[in-house]
Amino acid sequence: MPLPAKAFQLWLHGVAPNESTADICRISGIKRTTLAQQLVRGKVAETTLVSISRALKRSPLDDLASFDSYAELVGPPQPPTKAELVSQIATMDLLRAVISRSSPAYGGFGDEGSSLTPALGPAPHATSVRNWVDSIDDGELRHRVSAATGIAPQNYSAQLTANRLSPELAVATARAAGVGFTGGLVATGLITEAEAGWPAQARQAALDGLSDGDLTALAGERLQSLGKTLRRQEQEHEQTKKIWENLG
Incomplete structure (x- = not known):
């Protein structure tokens, strides 16, 4: 939900x-x-607040909470799960990571839970x-979110398909x-992992904690989903x- 302009101006002052x-x-x-238009409309985007908070060397999470x-x-x-x-x-x-854990014959190290994989993006x-x-x-x-917020299930699904979710819906x-x-705010890109208070190597540790079987299954699920997306894009094209x- 965009922030009320009056409340934003009080915070900024x-x-x-x-x-x-x-x-x-x-x-x-x-x-x-951009800022002037938001103030005139009476609604200031959360991204505006976060950008200003960062510039002032403050905590975007704490400022949002105000x-x-x-x-x-x-x-x-x-903490995130x-x-x-x-x-x-x-x-x-x-x-x-799958390749890194595979046998040396396939170019990997053959070490389950290996942390020798390249740095995560x-x-x-x-x-x-x-x-x-x-x-x-x-x-x-999805049904609970729809009932609690009033958003139509198809509109919620459309946002997810587009890899987009408003901060209000993420919360x-x-x-x-x-x-x-914090998980949803990081996933939407509103705040960073560090701003959310996540340990520096939290994602890497979670990856290293996956068994070879779980890692391979997850990678397979992701590839299947990617394949569906690419096929849909090809059909649309x-x-x-x-x-x-x-x-003509």
Whole structure:
């Protein structure tokens, strides 16, 4: 939920009383027109707050928690589950781990739980949001989120397919799943792992803790999902191509 402009201005005056709007925009990289438009509409995007908080060397998580709509973020964050951490590892990194653990004949080290795999890419990745929701879904999560927020199930699914989720829905999803709120905020890219309070090597440790069987099964599931996405994109491309050909 976008932040109320009046509450945002009070917060900004409190954290940067001596800075002008021009100064704030300059140090945070936000266009003055963008901030002005948000203030006129009476709704300021969470990304705007986070950018300013970072620029002022503050905690974006704590600053978000100072607003009523994100008051649930107050206090020490609940750590992510192992499944959530693994969900924020890109598919290509999972495949590299599979190869690394394979026998030397296949170019690997043959060491189960090996930490010799290349450094993981940063979170979020191309399917972070959908993977995060899948990692905490007990089969009824989407229905609970829909009932609690009023969002139509098809609209919620459309956001997941596009790997997109508003911060408000990310928090609502975490609440419905009974997990910490930082997982969804990291998956959507609103805050970083460090800002969420995750240990520096948390994702790597979660990956190393997977057995060879679990790792291979997960990589296979990710590849199958990727294959479906690519086939759908190919079909859409062919359909678009035919339309243009018919139009001459």
